[in-house]
Amino acid sequence: xxxPPKKPRRTAERILDVALELLNRFxxxxxxxxxxxxxxxxxxxxxYYHYPAKEALINALYVRYETALxxxxxxxxxxxxxxxxxxxxxxxxxxxxxxRFLHRDLNDLLSKNRTLEARFQDVLVRQTAAVVAAxxxxxxxxxxxxxxxxxxVLSPCLVVLLTWWLxxxxxxxxxxxxxxxxxxxxxxxxxxxxxxLLQPYLSADARAHWQxxxxxxxxxDAH
Amino acid sequence: xxxPPKKPRRTAERILDVALELLNRFxxxxxxxxxxxxxxxxxxxxxYYHYPAKEALINALYVRYETALxxxxxxxxxxxxxxxxxxxxxxxxxxxxxxRFLHRDLNDLLSKNRTLEARFQDVLVRQTAAVVAAxxxxxxxxxxxxxxxxxxVLSPCLVVLLTWWLxxxxxxxxxxxxxxxxxxxxxxxxxxxxxxLLQPYLSADARAHWQxxxxxxxxxDAH
Numbered sequence: 001x002x003x004p005p006k007k008p009r010r011t012a013e014r015i016l017d018v019a020l021e022l023l024n025r026f027x028x029x030x031x032x033x034x035x036x037x038x039x040x041x042x043x044x045x046x047x048y049y050h051y052p053a054k055e056a057l058i059n060a061l062y063v064r065y066e067t068a069l070x071x072x073x074x075x076x077x078x079x080x081x082x083x084x085x086x087x088x089x090x091x092x093x094x095x096x097x098x099x100r101f102l103h104r105d106l107n108d109l110l111s112k113n114r115t116l117e118a119r120f121q122d123v124l125v126r127q128t129a130a131v132v133a134a135x136x137x138x139x140x141x142x143x144x145x146x147x148x149x150x151x152x153v154l155s156p157c158l159v160v161l162l163t164w165w166l167x168x169x170x171x172x173x174x175x176x177x178x179x180x181x182x183x184x185x186x187x188x189x190x191x192x193x194x195x196x197l198l199q200p201y202l203s204a205d206a207r208a209h210w211q212x213x214x215x216x217x218x219x220x221d222a223h
Numbered sequence: 224x225x226x227p228p229k230k231p232r233r234t235a236e237r238i239l240d241v242a243l244e245l246l247n248r249f250x251x252x253x254x255x256x257x258x259x260x261x262x263x264x265x266x267x268x269x270x271y272y273h274y275p276a277k278e279a280l281i282n283a284l285y286v287r288y289e290t291a292l293x294x295x296x297x298x299x300x301x302x303x304x305x306x307x308x309x310x311x312x313x314x315x316x317x318x319x320x321x322x323r324f325l326h327r328d329l330n331d332l333l334s335k336n337r338t339l340e341a342r343f344q345d346v347l348v349r350q351t352a353a354v355v356a357a358x359x360x361x362x363x364x365x366x367x368x369x370x371x372x373x374x375x376v377l378s379p380c381l382v383v384l385l386t387w388w389l390x391x392x393x394x395x396x397x398x399x400x401x402x403x404x405x406x407x408x409x410x411x412x413x414x415x416x417x418x419x420l421l422q423p424y425l426s427a428d429a430r431a432h433w434q435x436x437x438x439x440x441x442x443x444d445a446h
Contacts, residue, residue, distance in 0.1 A: 106394060107327040124394065153420075157416050161384070163394075164390070171333065173344070174330075201423065
C-alpha cells in the first residue's frame with residue numbers, strides 16, 4: 001500500500017498543471033496518465049490516488065476552465081466602450097487558449113464524456129448570452145448603433161468566432177501555432193477580426209478610437 | 224485465398240458510401256473497418272481487398288470531398304449578386320455537411336495522418352482565396368461597397384464561419400443535429416448569418432433584394 005503524499009492538495013494542483021501542458025501540446029488522444037506521471041516524476045499509483053482515471057483529470061481541468069470563464073463572462077453587462085469590449089474578448093480568447101486541448105478534440109471528448117457534453121452546452125448558452133449582453137452594452141453606451149435585427153444576425157457569428165477562431169489557427173498551421181511566442185499576436189489578431197465585425201456600426205467617436213488605437217497598432221504589427 | 228469480387232469498382236464505391244454514412248453518424252474514432260464490413264454484409268477480407276487500412280478509406284473519402292469542394296470553389300470568381308453568393312456559400316456548406324465527420328474530429332485526424340494534414344491546409348488556403356474572390360466579385364458588380372480594408376477584416380471571419388459553423392451547431396446539440404430533417408434549415412441558417420455580415424455594405428438594390436427575399440423567408444421560417 002502506498003502512503004498518501006504529504007501535501008495532497010498541492011500535488012493534485014501540480015498534476016493538473018502538468019496534465020494541462022501535455023494535453024495542450026500533444027492533444028487529448030495522445031496523452032496517457034502514464035505519460036503524465038512520468039513527466040511529473042511520480043508513480044502511476046500516486047497519480048491514481050489523486051485522479052482514479054484520465055476522465056477525472058479531464059473533468060477537474062474542465063472545472064478550472066469553466067470557473068475562469070464564468071468569472072469573465074459575468075463582466076459582459078458592464079461593457080460600455082470599444083476598449084472595454086477589446087479587453088473582454090481578449091480575456092475570453094486567452095482562457096480558450098489556456099485550455100486549447102478542449103476545443104482541439106472537442107467532439108471526441110464530448111462523445112466519450114456525458115458530464116462534459118452537458119456542461120459544455122451550458123457554457124455555450126452562457127457565452128451566447130454574454131455576447132448579446134456585450135453588444136447591448138455597446139449599443140446603450142452609444143459606442144455602436146445597431147438595430148435588434150443587426151444584433152441578432154451578428155451575435156451567433158461572434159459566438160462561433162469566439163469558440164473556433166483559435167482552433168482554426170491551429171488547423172491552418174499545427175506546428176507553428178504551438179509556439180508560445182506566437183500566442184500574443186494570435187490572440188490580438190482574433191480580437192481584431194472579431195471586433196472588426198462591429199466596425200460598420202461604430203459611432204463617430206468609437207470609430208476614431210478604433211482607427212487611432214486598433215488599426216494603427218495592427219498596421220504597425222504588420223511591418 | 225479470396226477471389227476478387229466481380230465488380231471491384233462498384234464495391235469500392237459502395238464501401239465509401241456506407242463508410243461515409245457511419246463516420247458522419249458515429250464519428251471517426253468510433254467507426255472500425257469491422258463495423259463498416261458488417262454494415263455492408265461483406266467479409267473483413269473483402270473490405271481489406273479494396274482498402275487495406277482505415278486510413279486508406281479515410282483518404283479516399285477525403286479525395287471525394289476535396290474534388291467536390293474544388294469544383295465549387297472554382298465558381299467564386301463569377302459571383303456578381305447576393306443571390307449568386309447565397310447559392311455559392313449554400314453549396315459549400317452542403318459539401319461540408321456531407322463530409323461532416325472530417326470537421327468533427329479534424330485535429331485528431333490531422334495529427335494521425337500526414338497526407339490529410341498537408342492537403343487540408345491547402346484546402347483552407349484555397350477556401351480563403353475563394354472567399355476573397357467572392358467578396359471582390361460582389362464589390363466589382365456593385366452589390367456591395369467595401370474598402371480593401373473592410374474586405375481584409377471580414378474575409379478571415381467568413382472563412383472561419385464557413386469551416387466551423389456546422390461543427391458548432393453539432394456541439395450545441397449533438398443528438399438533434401444528426402437528424403437529416405434538420406439539415407436544410409441548418410444550412411440555410413448558416414448562409415443567412417455568414418452573408419448577414421455583408422449587410423452593412425450592401426448597395427440599395429442588393430439591400431432591397433436581401434430584405435424582400437432573405438429576411439422575409441427567415442422570418443417566415445421562424446413562425
